[in-house]
Amino acid sequence: MIPTPYPLEADLGIGWYATDTPGAGGVLRQSPEDFVVEEIPKDGAGESGPYLLCRLTKRNWEHQHAMKSIAAALGISHRRIAWAGTKDKNALTTQAITIYNVDEAAVRALSIRDMEIEPVGRRQHQLSLGDLAGNRFRIAIHDCDGPDLERTVESCTEAAAGGFPNYFGLQRFGVVRPVTHLVGREILRGDYEGAALTYIGLACPDEEESVREIRTAFLEERNAKATIAALPRHLGFERSVLSGLAERPDDYSGALKNLPPKLLSMFVSAYQSWLFNRVLSMRCADGAGLDEPLPGDRLLFANGREDVVTAVNTRVVSIHIARGRCAIALFIPGSEPTSGTGAGDERMAALLDEDDIGAEDFRRASEFVGLRYNGALRPIAVKTEIDAGVSGQDICLSFRLPPGHYATTICREYMKADPRAMI
Known part of the structure; x- marks a missing residue:
């Protein structure tokens, strides 16, 4: 692993690269078509229910502004629109949204620049954040000027199967204003x-x-x-x-x-994301591998079960990790009391103490923004199979990620560029 040279990343806890190859450089998102995202739905639509399920494709739209524009065009409150995941602005994105108590014909009649909305059915309940199976990405990185692009791409693509640090990306904190x-x-x-x-x-x-x-x-x-x-x-x-x-x-x-309530709630979530990034970077600074179980590490299994690494089960855990049955995870704190089990929990608690924040503060914030912050486990590594290629000075990547994982976390390993080049 090597540390980031960019103060902006370091300030957000995005401190390390998994690979030590020279960066390819280049520019991400010369146009929205260079960053294509397609949401993978978890549940299909039915034939009845008060929520109209729609497939929304938009080009170069900031998420919240897009939702407000749809609501304005329909003459309804933006609070009647819900989604499973927010999407990047400078991109071509396809995702599901639900709109409460709206006429399908009115939606089909909408004409909004650089946006298509297609009703696909109805649901009994609105979508909620995380209610998706994942996202597919097709990404082009242009004008790469790093040495030996073929070797860099080959090395990073191989490393992706083993995992990169699963950071929350720059856009989680605000692209132009990371605040x-x-x-x-x-x-x-x-x-x-x-x-x-x-x-x-x-x-x-x-x-x-x-x-x-x-x-x-x-x-x-x-x-x-x-x-x-x-x-x-x-x-x-x-x-x-x-x-x-x-x-x-x-x-x-x-x-x-x-x-908007969901925007307000994202402020607290962003603070939790910053805590996660900071503690993950501390682990990387220790030289501990993303797949190296240490006593006290928390584990998250594919079926949702949780466990803890001990001196006795370390060897068995290593086998489970290698076979993809579980992953080392960090607990992102919230309103529920927890007992520390290892270095990650101790570091998380120290950061909260430094900011004079505790579980009661998360409970109060939950009441203020209208969203519960119970705390959750997040894997410290993001792993994926990548279809990668080099064409002249351009790199093309295709891959899929689970919900809540950032494509820019993948791209930064190839590019090792100023984070502003990935906006």
């Missing part, structure tokens, strides 16, 4: 003022200078109405929070609730 985990930390602390000020006012270097100046001015002056007038209209979510502050200047929690 979602910082907002989530303030929500968990019960500091809604801090959360709102971070979301609106924290300027990031990849933004336009004019926007950075507007954010900084807001922090200094706290003038919500002037900031709404100055902010570009495409920053609609910030404007929603500011609208709440313009009406009730001291009601920061109420202003945050102007955001």
Whole structure:
């Protein structure tokens, strides 16, 4: 393993590469067609139910804005639309959504730029996050300038079967403004003022200078109405929070609730993701292999069963891992009390102590955002079979991943490029 040279990745806990080959470099997503994602559904549609199941294909649409645009075109609340997984903006994506109590003919009549919505049936229940079997990806990396591309591609493709660090990718934290985990930390602390000020006012270097100046001015002056007038209209979510502050200047929690509930809930989830990345990188820094069971490691089996590595069962566990029956995992903490079993749990607890956050804070955040944060196990390695090829200075990759795993985690191993090249 080798460490990342990029401070942005290190700040987000994305600290290591599994392979030590020279990076291929290159650019991801020169056009949306270079990053094709197709959701693999878990459950099919029926013939009855209040929820219309649709297949949504969109090009270069930010997820939340796409849902709001569909709702506006139908004249309904965006809260009536649900999905199993969020998808990248700069991509060509196909996924399932459900729309509550809507006429099928009205959906078929929709005409929205760079978007197709096809009703496919009805369901008794709406989709929920994670309610999918996985995603298929077809990705092109252009203008690669690294040495010996053929060798790099061959080496990384072979290593993928053994696993790469299963990081939450940059887009989990915000592509241009990676601040979602910082907002989530303030929500968990019960500091809604801090959360709102971070979301609106924290300027990031990849933004336009004019926007950075507007954010900084807001922090200094706290003038919500002037900031709404100055902010570009495409920053609609910030404007929603500011609208709440313009009406009730001291009601920061109420202003945050102007955001779509699923977006609000993702702030806390992003903080959990940051914890996972940090602890996984600590393990990598130790030199421990992703498939090397250590006493105290948690295990997640293919059937959902959980276990713990001990000095007695280490050899048997190694065999199970090699045969794909289970994986070493880290427990992402939440509102449920847990007892530590190994170094991963101890490190996770230390990070929470450093931020003065505990299980009760997750319970309070659950009530605030309307989503439970019980905690969950996540494998530390992402493994997949990759169909890879080199054409001139371009690399083409095809693979599938389980829900919640990031294609950019695969791409970064090949590219070893500045994360901004993967936006």
